[in-house]
Amino acid sequence: MKQEADVDRLVRQRIRALRHSRGWSLDTLAERSFLSPSNLSRIETGARRIALDQLIPIARALDASVDQLIEPTDDADVVIRPRQVHERGMTVWALANNRAPNGLSVAKMRITTPAPPAEEAGVHPGRDWFTVLTGTAELRLGDRLIIVEAGDAAEFSTMIPHAIGAHGRVPVEVLTILTNDGQHAHLPA
Structure with a gap:
């Protein structure tokens, strides 16, 4: 009762x-x-x-x-100490669990390598969004390389070959929101 x-x-x-x-x-x-x-x-x-x-x-x-x-x-849906996953010059902290609204994923990423060339960048349906917390990011969109400074944000079509890297080999930390397709393309399994 x-x-x-x-x-x-x-x-x-x-x-x-x-x-x-x-x-x-x-x-x-x-x-x-x-x-x-x-x-x-x-x-x-x-x-x-x-x-x-x-x-x-x-x-x-x-x-x-x-x-x-x-x-x-209950506290089962509260992420207090997100698990770190290290992969390919990147550390990822998933900040939302599987019950996030609309199937979106929220993650913090620490990237230590530059953005790869266009031929190594990925594509998937939808749009990605990120904001730079610290450092400077390189956003690869096809042949373009866009510099995104701390405090700035980027949103873009993910049907263009895209990748995020650290500008000048100085680590960059970003907060990103991804759709299911973006999660499968960018986050370690």
Whole structure:
């Protein structure tokens, strides 16, 4: 029973927090979920149990899934000390686990070698994005070599042969967001 009460309290908190983050009053959420404001107030305060036939329209109105509202809050999904993987002049720290939204991967990379020539650069569907944390990066896009300084970011089509390297053989650290295709192409298995 304690676990059920904890989940119930968590769902109430999430509903209220999502409503507040959108700047909505109870009336606005009521209008969008086709429930009465007083019913929603009792749900948020715990004066009324949340029924599935109420949870679905509330989730829909908040542009969330029922799964997102009831997802547990254990620490299994928190990455505190990411595992390092060393490969080909690069160290990678995966900062998001398999449950990242939309299948995106987030990683920090420390690169010590220059960008390879165009004929060694890879391609995959989609777009990649990175920002330089420290150092200076070389972004190889086909025959072009673009210098990206610390604090700057780059987004580019990944159908162009591309690679990231360290400019002047001074290590560069980047934070990158990759799609599934980018993850398979750039991150060690």
